[in-house]
Amino acid sequence: MTFYTFARGVVKVVLTPLYRIETIGLENFPKDGGVLLCANHIxxxxxxxxxxxxPRPVSFMAKAELFSAPILKTLLPHIRAFPVKRGLSDREALRSGLRLLKEGNVLGLFPEGTRSKTGELGKGLSGAGFFALRSNAHVVPCAIIGPYKPFRKLKVVYGKPISMSELREQKVNAEQATQAIMDQIKLLIEQNK
Structure with missing residues (x-):
């Protein structure tokens, strides 16, 4: 058993009953190949x-500052997180993300880049669009519908993969591709409130 599997099991035992987590749309999640998983951040x-x-292990980008905290710098790599310097183009983080997708892994992103203070969906940053356009990964939108209150239901909804082929043909830029992803997340939130 890997540390990731162990940690996931512990987290599941604690959080699932506490927040009465309901997962919807797992059938939409590709069983293999690279997956760019894009969720809102509340x-x-x-x-x-x-x-x-x-349904598959997820690697997340985490803000670089977290990797300087004593316990986290040891823990984060074991749970498949890798650092990203926020507020500037971090080429190493972009390369790491593309490599994960190319190797058939799942890369989890919160396109807004930071938590929403209001719970409303914010504007997505171009990073999600960059990965979507530069890789052949399946792009899966995900909506987290709160609130995070003990014993109140929390929903996690996985949508159908978004086809990037049309957007590539239209030669959209990363920002436009991100907007297409954000539109699908917004739709999932509206449909599952």
Whole structure:
């Protein structure tokens, strides 16, 4: 058993009953190949919640500052997280993300880049569009529908993969591709409130 599997099991035992987590749309999640998993960001618990509900292991980009905290710098690599320097183009993080997708792994992103203070869906950053256009990965939208309140239901909804082929033909830029992803996340939120 890997540390990731162990950690996922522990998190699942604690969070699933506490937040009465309901997972919808797992049939939409590709069983193999690279997957770019894009979710809205409403709480610090979003990464573990997505990690425990997704049917495959997920690697997340995490802000570089977290990797300087004593316990986290040891823990984060074991749960498949890798650092990204926020606010600037971090070429190493982009390369790492593309490599994960090319190797057939799942890369989890929160396109908004930071938690929403209001719970409303914010504007997505171009990173999600970059990965979607530069890889042949399946792009899966995910909606986390809160609130994170003990014993109140929390929904995690996985949508059908978004086809990027039309967008590539239209020669859209990364920002436009991100917007297409955000539109699908918004739709999932509206349909499952």
């Amino acid at each position: 709480d610090n618990l979003d990464p573990p919640v997505v990690g425990l509900t997704a």
